[in-house]
Amino acid sequence: GQQVMQIPQYQHVQEGEDFTTYCNSSTTLSNIQWYKQRPGGHPVFLIQLVKSGEVKKQKRLTFQFGEAKKNSSLHITATQTTDVGTYFCAGNLYGNNRLAFGKGNQVVVIP
Amino acid sequence: DAGVIQSPRHEVTEMGQEVTLRCKPISGHNSLFWYRQTMMRGLELLIYFNNNVPIDDSGMPEDRFSAKMPNASFSTLKIQPSEPRDSAVYFCASSFLEGFGNTIYFGEGSWLTVV
Secondary structure, X not given: OOOEEEEOOEEEEEOOOOEEEXXXXXXXXXXXXXXXXXXXXXXXXXXXXXXXXXXXXXXXXXXXXXXXXXXXXXXXXXXXXXXXXXXXXXXXXXXXXXXXXXXXEEEEEEO | OOOOEEEOOEEEEOOOOOEEEEEEOOOOOOEEXXXXXXXXXXXXXXXXXXXXXXXXXXXXXXXXXXXXXXXOOEEEEEEOOOOHHHOEEEEEEEEOOOOOOOOOEEOOOEEEEXX
């Protein structure tokens, strides 16, 4: 079955530094979504990418969808303590409405 | 607008007891999802409904789990009998499904502990 894999699974990031988390699929995706879950909270939608090679920015967050639509990345600059949480990517196969989530990248920010 | 509403928020029950989790999706959404989250297995899709009809229940772990959606504004996930390994956070989520790329809105979750 479809698998969406995220690396790394855990990250410790110094406050003020940049970091990137990656998402890879074994098959071509029609779209990729990113969610953030704060500790003790629930996943909250951040963004969706649809086009090959698409890049979107939200303040310090930059999201990219690969040219082959099989991978994606989330890059955060100048990390703040509010960035702590688990970042999930999720994707749909073409013609499949089932959204497959990765296992998430748990980010701890060190003040 | 109210988001996805789940109840109970927290439940502690004894092994063998029946557990019923409830969900009210966002009004106007036509798809509803039940997810289970644990440290070991991450976020797993248990079942999803489209227009109140179960579409994919391949994630339901075993016969002890059942889900219903009698109308567009209510769904239940039942575990009978419950076991300690069922301890997890259960999220209900809803979306408006049109084509592909449906954004999913999660409820705050039901934290289940089976002792």
